[in-house]
Each structure stands twice: as structure tokens, then as C-alpha cells.
Amino acid sequence: MKSEISARHGPFEKVLASLDELSSNTVVRRGVYAGTLFFFIFIIMIPPLVGILLKWNLIGETIQDPILVARAQNAIAASFAIAFVVSMLDLLAGLPMAWLIVKRRGRLISVVDTLADVPFIIPTVALGYSVLTFWSGPSGVSSLLGVQHLLSPGIWLVILLHFAFSYPVIVRLMVGELQGYNQVYETAARTLGAPAFTAFRTVTIPILKPALISAFLLAFSRSLSETGATAIVAGAFENGSIFIRNARAAGQDGPMVLVSSILMGVSIAIFILISLLGPKLRSPTKHVWTGLEWAFSTRRAANIKDVSTLAIFAVLVAIPSLFVVLPGTAGLLDGTLQKAVSSTGVWATYWSSLVTSYAVALLATLLNLLTGFPIAILIARRKLGARLTAVLDALVTIPVIIPSVALGVSLTIFWNALGNLPEFWVLVLAHTTITYTYFARPMAAAIQSVPEELEEVGRTLGSRPFGTFRKIIIPLTKYSIFSSAVMVLTRSVAETGATVAVVKKLQTAPVLLVAWINNPAAYGASPVGLGILFLVLLAFVSLLLIRVAMRRGD
């Protein structure tokens, strides 16, 4: 006999065997699903939605102050306007990039593919600092053009920043969609006489419409949520999340609750509206502008499109995102590194904030793993029936739609009203809520891709439900599990908006760094650069892990 089946006699295996046995009990199985549904509804969903209502009375006073109301209106309008414009621009710039990554092969494209993830994986605080130093700092693009500040902090810098960090969301999602897209439809259109551009517009785009809508929604909500990096580049400009941050710093609870509730309500309304109306959107497929579309389909036009795509990516995304390396390396050479390593001065606080960041992120990831799996199974296997599954699926998306700073405000109010839950645990719950979609959604998709008949065959061969889950589902989805868990971890480590709203005493690394950046006189450029570099390096380790996992998954 050539091989032996792996041994399974240890105490751990005995525990697993007992769990296998337990899982055959319908009551236990239903109990697990009910428990996780309870956690999802009462810990993840209800607190952020209900918390804000508990302080509804404060809004009355606020709306008496016309100046404050006007400021709040402007901030909210700016939030939605920026999110809309940035998401549209990202869609226009990101779709050709996704197309390029999928269609073209070669070393350059492989590098571009990796670089496209950079703004996604770099903590937004670091990205904000990077964009600020590139566009506004004396050593950035300003020095090349011989001006002092090409762009001062304000709305344009906010738009550039949001464009950069939403860009990879679009690219990554569309690359995945295009890889799974069956080329045969486009080939059929081409053989029927449609030029490449027409085939893309009339066949590919309508087929990819659901993914385009999802990508738009994700970019939109990400822009609405972002707080930490925006605070760095906003200057005197206020959008919704900066307004909430400022109001919290000034102890103005009323305006904070007003803006939070409007941001939450409008975000959810937009999500529902787009989800309902999106499928009804029709692209103009009936008419073909023959001359123009043939012109767009020539080799030359394709080359111009590719070069422009790469140029936009380089100038607006890649270089501004990586520019943070310069001030970081300066910190390595001027003695700041020694202070950092010896943990003297401000560095003691930095390291402790980093530990807090990772402790919170690890616990949020663990909670996501424990409670996200059953929810993902309920969705993937439609265990609640078609209608309830659709509702659950939509609910799981809501945490990512709600602006995180508004969510943080609401959660703080809710948990404070219930009792004195320690700040650390409120933060863990806030991060679990914010990152819930990042684990449950991809896991539901991954489990859905495993044919149900594998589980069925496993069961008819004598395997218990939990045994089937750990021996079939887990091995077949392990790369998704790993990448989703790392995504949750990095998102949590980088989180600033909700954290600012929740914490009073605790400090996480991104919150600390925002304070350092906003007060350069007190902390200096080198510690800021080095502190951010450490955060970026840790993020890159995560990216590397995801990449390795993905490659092995292939």
C-alpha cells in the first residue's frame, strides 16, 4: 500500500469527533445557527441602527441653530457629492485597468496588478499622509513644478485621496468578474460584425452590470466612511465624517447625532435604491454609432486607452500612494529609528497604540470567524428559504454601507446606554460590525462555489454535518477563509472613523498618527514618517500573505 491516511487519535481529534457527533443533533445544529443569527441581529445590526435613536432628543436643540444646520448641510452634501463623483471617476478609470490586467500578460502588467492593491492595503492614514506630502508637501510634485504648494489641503486633495483609495476596490472587484466572464459572448458579438468597442459596450457591460453596481456601491460607501486620512488632507474643509469628528472633539453631541443619523439613513436609502433600481438600469445597447465605434476599436485607439489608463494609475494612484516611503526612510537614517526601537519619548505611546490596534483587530477577526461562518452557510445554502436568505444577504452588506464614523457614534451611545461596557470592548464590537461584511460576504460566495453535492455525498458516506464542514468545506475554501480573515485584520488595524467616535482614553495607531500629523510642530516629520512606515510594512506583510494564499489557491 502506497499511502496511509493521516493519524487521528489525539485529544484534539477526540474533541472534533464529539463535535461531529453533536452536529448530527438537529437541535444543536439549529441552536448554532440561531445563536449566530442572534449575534448578528442584536450585536451587529441593532446597536448601530438603534443607538442613534436613543439621543434623538438632542437633534431638536441643534436644528434651532441655523449656522450649525447650514454647516451640517454643507458637510453632508459634500460627503455624498464627493462619494458620487469619486466613485464614477474610479469606475471610468478602474474598469480599463481591470481589463488591462485580465487581457494583457507580461511583467509590467504583473507589477501594475500588485501596485493596484497598494492603496487598498496601506492604512488610510498612511495613504492620507502620502497623498498630502506628494501633492502638497515641499518635497513632492510641487518641487518638480517649482511651486510651494501645488495643492493646499482642502476639497481637491480630499477628492484625489478618495480617488486613490477607492480605485483598488473597483479594480479588484472587476478583475475577479472579468476573469470569470465567459469570453464566448464577446466572441459571438465580434463574429456577428460588432467592432471590439461595440461588443464591449453592448455585450460585456450589460453582463457585468451587477458587478459594476456592486463596485460603485463599495467605492461610494468607502468614500463616505473614510475619516482618518480625510482629516489629514481636509484642512478647513468639512465633509460629514470630518464634521462628526470635529463635533466630537468640541463636545457637541447634538450636531454629531444629527449628521450621523442623516449619513446613516441616506446611505441605507441609497443602497436600497440602487439595489432595487440597479437591475432596471439599461445601457444604450440598441443603437450602434458605427463610425465612432470602429474608430474606438482600432489598435491605435486601444493603445491610447492603455497608455492613458497606466498614466492615470501612475500619477493619481501609485506614486501618491507610495510617496510615504520617502519621509519614512528619512526617519530610518536620522536616528529616529534608535529612539523608536528603544521605545523612548513618544514611541512608548506609539508601540502601545500599535498593540491596541492589533489586539482589537485580532479579536474582531476571531469574532468574525466564529459568527461569520454559520451566517455564510445560511446564505450560501439558502437554509432560511429564498426570501429570508435574500434579506439576510442584504443585511450583511449594510455594515459596509454605513459610514464608519456615524456607526461609531451610534454604537457608543447604544453601549453606554446599556451600561458601562469597557471602551476596549465597545471598540472590538465596533470593529467587528465594520468588518462583518468583509468576512461573511466572501465566505458565502466561496461556500456557494463548492457544489452542494460534495457535502451530500460526504453525508451519505457516513460523515456528520460538522465533519463534512471541516473535512470538505474548510479545505476547499481555506484560501478564501485566509484572505478574508487577513482583509478583516487589515481593515480593522487601519480603521479610524469609528475608532475616533468610540474611544476617549484608548489610542489605536491610526488615531495616534492622525494626531501626530495634525500637529507637526510637536512631533516632527521623522517620527511621523517612521511611524507610518512601520504601519505600512505590517500592511505589506498582510498583502504578501494574501498574495501567497491566492497563488497557492490557484
Place this chain on the structure above:
Amino acid sequence: MPEVHLREVSKRFGSIDAIEDFEIEIRNGEYICVLGPTGSGKTTLVRLIAGLLRPDEGEILIDGKVVNRVPAEERNVAYMPQQYALFSHLTVLKNVAYGPLSRGKDNETASRTAFDALKMVRLNGRAEAFPSELSGGMQQRVALARSLASGSKLLLLDEPLSALDARLRVELRYRLKSMAKSLGLTVIHVTHDQREAMIVADRIVVLRAGRCQQVGTPFHVYQRPDNLFVANFVGESNFLEGTVTRNDSTSAIVELRGGLNVVVQETSFLAGERVALMIRQESTAMTSIAESTNALPGTIQAIRFLGDSLRIEARLTNGDILGARVPVPSVEAYPKVGDEIMTSFNSADVGVYPVPARGIEREIEVA
């Protein structure tokens, strides 16, 4: 060896009756083929027996015990789905050992059982391969070995040969049957391929829209179909509609439209009753002169060459269409479209059925 008994089993999905009042007793060691068109409830039926679905009504008994509430993992029933469902992350050996390990066998015993099962399907040399490295036929054999190694004596095969190419399908269907018989397994084999069912089954169950149409040996189902649907679904048949005009103790005469008469041996219908006649295409001759009791004149309107035979379609003088499957004639005698011919068949080969309320066309449609 297990005995399976289904008593008035029904299963609904929303407003759709997937299985309705289904009854059957399957004997030890019997090889049963469930035959029916797409959507007839074949897969639902085996999933009910496997324990992957629970019946809404009725009882399922295995070896005399009601198993309605027994979960799949405790039924000791091996289920092999259409695409085999091999675990892509496990080697062939680990796939096959999965069942014994799940049922509590130690590693050594599980490996030995798996290896023996692989030997049986002649794949012991590929024990360390992954499923993706095997051909379709090999994957089918691994799935079979996995079912055999599970120790179950009741094998449920859901379209086990449909993913294979035609040649391999023919080869494996014989092997499947002989292996099942030599191991004394009770097999329920789902298929939509009537030829496959004819070859491997001890008995055939014909399903339509969740209802059992007929259960019987292949010979019985083919020669004596219980209704027009079975007659049409199993084999190739002609259907004519007419009225019984005369009836005596040995034969009856049925008048078709246009005054054409057909003599039949079935005498249970009364004069004046509307009836549907069924004649197998291979029992129909098309020649220049009448060859049997029944000879109806017509004109050839289509000829299809099938390799070993010809399929000729003729329009009778009354407008009815009749098909015949005939041996390939010599080049000189090869028929042509437009030729005047006589379509003949024996009265013993004519099946007579009452005309269904919704008409013959609707009654025999498979979609």
C-alpha cells in the same frame, strides 16, 4: 443485502409536486432503473431514499425499518451523483477511504478497504493521483469505488454514465451491472437513456411529473406499455386515432379518419369508442406491396439514414403520418421521397388505448 420499500411517498417543492404517491418494493440484490424525462422527479426520488430530502407524506423503509427521520449519514446508503462529486482536495485513495473513516474505521482498515475497492475498479495504480488528473471514465470508477468502500449494500446512482462519451458509456454500463451483481448490491440507477435502462435493469420504473407510470421488467415495459406516455418514451412508436366499428371475440376493427381500417386483437373496447393505436416503428414495414393484415397506402415524405437502418416517414392517404425503421436496402431498391408505398403491420403488434381527454399529442409529450 437491503430491501427498500416506498409507501405512498410524496414530496412537494412549493406548489410543485416533485413526487406524488409513489409506491415500490425493491427486492434484495435487484437492479432498478428509474427512467423518465428531465424534471420527472428521478433525482428527487433517489435523494429521498438517500436521506438528503425528507418526504412530506408516506414512508420510506430500508430493511423493514422506517427511515424518514434517519439522517443521511446513518442510513448506510451510498449515493453517487451525476458529476461524481469527488473531493478535489483529496487523493483518489483518501476519497475512497472517506466513507470507512467517517464510519469510525481506523486508518489502516480504512486504507485497506479503499485500496481493495480501487483494485476492484482497476485503479489501484492511481491511488495517489488527484481527481483532476484522471479522465472522466476513471473519475466515474473512483466514485464507484468510493461508494463500494463505504460498505453500503444499497447503491444510488444518479445518471452515473451521462458525463461520459458514448463509447465509454456503452462499455461501463455492462461493467456496472456485472459488478453490482457479483457484489450482491441493491442498485437504484437513475437515467433518462432508455437503452441504458433496457440493458442494465432487472426492472424499470418509468416516471413522469413525479408520478409512477409503470414498473416492470424491460421486456414488459417495452412490449406492454401501460399507457401512451410509456409507449412513446420507451422506444419509437406511431400513434393513430380512430373509432371502434366492429368488435368480436378475436378481433376488432378500428376506423381511422378518411375511411382507412385497422384490424386489432384487443377486444375490450366497445363499438363506437374512440381509441388510440400504438404501433412500434420497427414493427411497421414500408414496401411496394402489402405485407400484413393491415396495409395502409401512403407516400414517402422523408428518409433518414441511420447507419444500420433507415427511418422512413410516410403520409397516409388520410393525412396521418407513420414512421418505420427498416433495414438498409440495396442501392437499387433504395426508396425515394415521393414514392408511393404500403405501410403494413400485424394486428398483434397494435396496442390499443383509450383516447386521453387532453388528446394524444399532449399525453405523449415529454417536455
